[in-house]
Amino acid sequence: MTLQVPALIVGAGISGLVCAYALRKAGVDALVIEASGRAGGALHSHRRDGYLLELGPQSFSGTAPLLALCSDLGIAREIVQAPRRVPRFVLMAGALKQVPLSPPAFFTSDLVSARTKWAIARDIFGKSTPPEQDESVADFARRKFSAELLDRLVAPFVSGVYAGDPERLSLRSAFPMLHEAEKRKGSVVRGMMAKPREVPRQSPTLLSFHEGTESLARALSIRLAEGLRLNVDVTCIRSTGTAVYAATRSAFGGVNSARPEPSRDAGSAPFQATIQMGGKQETILADNLVIATPADAGGKLLCGLHASFASLLGAIEYASVAVVSLGYRRSEVGHPLTGFGFLAPRSAGRTPAWGFLESGNRLRQCCLACLCFVSAAWPADNRRPRGSRERVEYVESASR
Ligand SMILES: Cc1cc2nc3c(=O)[nH]c(=O)nc-3n(C[C@H](O)[C@H](O)[C@H](O)COP(=O)(O)OP(=O)(O)OC[C@H]3O[C@@H](n4cnc5c(N)ncnc54)[C@H](O)[C@@H]3O)c2cc1C
Numbered sequence: 251m252t253l254q255v256p257a258l259i260v261g262a263g264i265s266g267l268v269c270a271y272a273l274r275k276a277g278v279d280a281l282v283i284e285a286s287g288r289a290g291g292a293l294h295s296h297r298r299d300g301y302l303l304e305l306g307p308q309s310f311s312g313t314a315p316l317l318a319l320c321s322d323l324g325i326a327r328e329i330v331q332a333p334r335r336v337p338r339f340v341l342m343a344g345a346l347k348q349v350p351l352s353p354p355a356f357f358t359s360d361l362v363s364a365r366t367k368w369a370i371a372r373d374i375f376g377k378s379t380p381p382e383q384d385e386s387v388a389d390f391a392r393r394k395f396s397a398e399l400l401d402r403l404v405a406p407f408v409s410g411v412y413a414g415d416p417e418r419l420s421l422r423s424a425f426p427m428l429h430e431a432e433k434r435k436g437s438v439v440r441g442m443m444a445k446p447r448e449v450p451r452q453s454p455t456l457l458s459f460h461e462g463t464e465s466l467a468r469a470l471s472i473r474l475a476e477g478l479r480l481n482v483d484v485t486c487i488r489s490t491g492t493a494v495y496a497a498t499r500s501a502f503g504g505v506n507s508a509r510p511e512p513s514r515d516a517g518s519a520p521f522q523a524t525i526q527m528g529g530k531q532e533t534i535l536a537d538n539l540v541i542a543t544p545a546d547a548g549g550k551l552l553c554g555l556h557a558s559f560a561s562l563l564g565a566i567e568y569a570s571v572a573v574v575s576l577g578y579r580r581s582e583v584g585h586p587l588t589g590f591g592f593l594a595p596r597s598a599g600r601t602p603a604w605g606f607l608e609s610g611n612r613l614r615q616c617c618l619a620c621l622c623f624v625s626a627a628w629p630a631d632n633r634r635p636r637g638s639r640e641r642v643e644y645v646e647s648a649s650r
Pocket of ligand 1: 264306309482543571
């Protein structure tokens with residue numbers, strides 16, 4: 251049997267689900283196809299023995315569109331916000347040190363040396379010009395401030411956001427506002443402070459849900475109902491011969507656009523997807539196609555349309571991250587747990603990692619969950635924990 255749909259979305263991670271929901275609200279009958287048995291992709295929240303374990307993202311940035319989506323889906327009351335002013339920590343010399351949250355606290359803290367503080371003062375009162383060519387986040391931090399600031403704050407923060415290596419991350423792609431600030435004002439600090447706030451931020455902090463980040467995917471799946479099909483693997487996308495595709499390489503090696511030629515025979519659909527479902531093979535015809543899979547998987551699906559998709563999309567690197575969740579009874583932990591999370595810099599003698607400590611209302615009062623991400627995006631060295639047991643031991647020793 252061949253089904254024809256106005257829009258076919260491949261992948262029911264958060265990208266595919268939100269896209270389908272927006273299209274359906276706009277009156278387009280979108281169908282989402284998901285290879286696995288659950289929707290949500292990387293969003294995966296799991297309850298075990300009273301602990302809430304996040305196997306993927308821990309929180310979202312509370313943007314206005316996200317809050318509006320939650321209201322629309324009727325899950326606004328399930329939102330849990332990260333406390334705004336509670337301290338974050340950095341692991342230094344075996345102890346958790348509080349990250350200063352205000353300029354006076356920064357200049358009086360012993361987190362960085364007087365040399366680094368002087369470099370920051372020089373930025374505030376001096377003037378500098380960014381180089382013509384883009385630079386890495388690490389080069390930027392060393393040029394403007396110091397190697398120490400890079401190691402103790404910038405690199406762990408970058409690991410926390412991108413799980414990536416600051417030596418290889420482009421400043422202009424990852425943190426364009428820092429580059430713009432220096433370009434505009436000759437000072438990163440002055441430029442950031444003078445940044446126009448066109449839209450007031452409606453939510454100042456990170457958020458999740460009482461039952462974890464997957465709640466968002468579950469709510470979207472319920473609304474999509476028949477518009478979502480699980481356990482269906484899209485194996486190949488072909489052109490029906492009525493469309494021509496153009497792929498262009500962007501500055502960062504990704505594909506900028508893939509567009510069908512506008513003129514085609516009435517009644518035909520430009521995309522033909524082969525699907526595998528319970529051992530059976532079927533075909534779906536689609537007027538519009540959205541690929542919401544990881545880039546390399548999308549590249550393979552699309553190579554029947556244009557030879558360059560597989561190599562262009564396959565060349566996009568993903569940082570690998572191990573998630574380690576540990577659960578403790580509150581009485582087993584000596585720390586007052588007054589903070590939100592910690593970062594571990596390389597100089598702490600360990601693989602970069604960051605973690606969240608949580609004891610609040612999402613868990614049984616007697617329990618504490620400690621979630622740690624261990625980034626594998628860094629150059630291989632002997633300190634990187636490899637097996638599961640080793641990762642758990644590493645995280646346990648880091649959190650002592
Ligand atoms: C450990 C971890 C922690 C993270 N922490 C955060 C965080 O704290 N905050 C934050 O904002 N972001 C975080 N992220 C990033 C965020 O989770 C992802 O960017 C986001 O979930 C990606 O969603 P997606 O829909 O684009 O892709 P995915 O979630 O990867 O979904 C793609 C889907 O496509 C399906 N698929 C693949 N091939 C096919 C096929 N041939 N046919 C049908 N279906 C197919 C897959 O099964 C999958 O379900 C984290 C990511 C990870 C892995």
